[in-house]
Amino acid sequence: MKIVVVQTSLAGGGAEYVGRTWMAQLALRGHEVHGVLTGKPVNLGLLPPGVTGHTLHHHRGNAVKSRALRDLLREVRPDAVVSLQSISNLIAFGALAMLRSSRPKHAVSERNLVTLGLAGSSLQHRAKTALTKRLYSRADLVLAISHPVAAELVAAFGVHQDRLAVLPNPVSDRRHAGIANGPRSNDQxxxxxxxxxxxxxxxxxxxxxxxxxxxxxxxxxxxxxxxxxxxxxxxxxxxxxxxxxxxxxxxxxxxxxxxxxxxxxxxxxxxxxxxxxxxxxxxxxxxxxxxxxxxxxxxxxxxxxxxxxxxxxxxxxxxxxxxxxxxxxxxxxxxxxxANFSAAVCGERLERLLERMVGPID
Structure with missing residues (x-):
């Protein structure tokens, strides 16, 4: 498959780590992967091997970034677009809406419990949330980070269960050298x-x-x-x-x-x-x-x-x-x-979900 992954940047938070881990795993599995950054192109050295990088940072405004992404999608002609975080998701929705033919399948990933964060939030954040509530249900696949997030996507965003999957985050495979079954230290x-x-x-x-x-x-x-x-x-x-x-x-x-x-x-x-x-x-x-x-x-x-x-x-x-x-x-x-949170297991599950979403490729 040709896969375009759209995210804000390569570093700075959990979603950024997840996105670049997904890119790395998909590339290891032989897919042609393009990473598109909608924010500042910092830490470009973190781009995984075998992944082609693109940046939309020099385009001002999300509408302009959507048009630039549309042009890139016309050039690359991917089978699937995967976007992470609300702004990148909205930019991807905008780009795909402008494609009249050969529209790739779209998987969006929601990283948080959105409605719990609305109290006291800015008007801009509320407007962004209202727009995601209108659009998420139109995605070909919605990836929830956990079961509570999935429940919110069904109840508050109208996402149909047939287009929903719970895909836990890949977490760093590092282990603490001191992991042990021994007794805890003095409980005082x-x-x-x-x-x-x-x-x-x-x-x-x-x-x-x-x-x-x-x-x-x-x-x-x-x-x-x-x-x-x-x-x-x-x-x-x-x-x-x-x-x-x-x-x-x-x-x-x-x-x-x-x-x-x-x-x-x-x-x-x-x-x-x-x-x-x-x-x-x-x-x-x-x-x-x-x-x-x-x-x-x-x-x-x-x-x-x-x-x-x-x-x-x-x-x-x-x-x-x-x-x-x-x-x-x-x-x-x-x-x-x-192992449920390992990069390899999460990558295999993501690949399976995307192949099912895309269907047979000529």
Missing amino acids: QLNLVLTCRLVQQKQPLLAVETARRLKTRGVDTKLTCFGDGPLREQLIDAASAAGVTLDMKGWVDDWTSEVPATESVLLLPSQREGLGNVLVEAGASGVPVVAPSTALGVADAIVPGVTGELALSAHPDDLVEAVLAAHTIESAPPAGWI
Whole structure:
């Protein structure tokens, strides 16, 4: 197959990693793959081998980018277009609408729980969401990152189940060298790990309050943060006021290699998550994880009692109870569960879905 993958960039978030992993896997399987970037063409060195790169950054405005993508599709004549994230999805819809003949099949990928993020959002974001709600149901295939995201696509976006598939994210295949079945360290010592962008959706200040309440219960707790964002200074100030030791690591690509698995629990206190890649990365590395059940998508990324615990809610007391329970987990994660998120397995599943969508090729 000839496949065009449309995404914002090659780096900067989970969707970017997923897109370039999909491109790499499809190219390894012998398909002709073109990667189209709608945002700034940074980190072009991350373009996978065998993938032809294109950029639309020099075109101003999404309508102009759609016309430029239309021209590229006329030139390449792909069998399938795969787009990730709402803006790239809309640009792809615009380009395909302008093709009068030889229109390729279109698969869109939704990465988040959209409706939970509408409260207090900008008019521009609401308009973008309204447009995606009109268009997603017209796609030939819609790829959901998790089962809660799939349910939202059916209930709120009108996507028919016959055109819907749940395709979990490929997660880094790296493993923590210290993964083990051995006992946890002294349960009076705990390294609470926060790995995320420091934005309101992730609710990072809840990690500070959780650490404070653990300390009041006699658990010697420190907080280690891998990440950055607009709430960085608030996080630092909150930790200082609460008397919580905070180690700010910044962005670290292979963050699991810097975490002592037998002392740590990863806490992702998000308001909502499409999946939560770091939950899988930590679980596969032997670091138990905690996230509130109310974040919804995290349920696809945690095996309760095995890789971590789902807190009853995002209330600090519920997070504390879940952290304490997770800290007692001693078993290594099942190999079959880890393989479910491997690049090779996810790539094979994507290929199968696209071949079914495209049908026989002359």
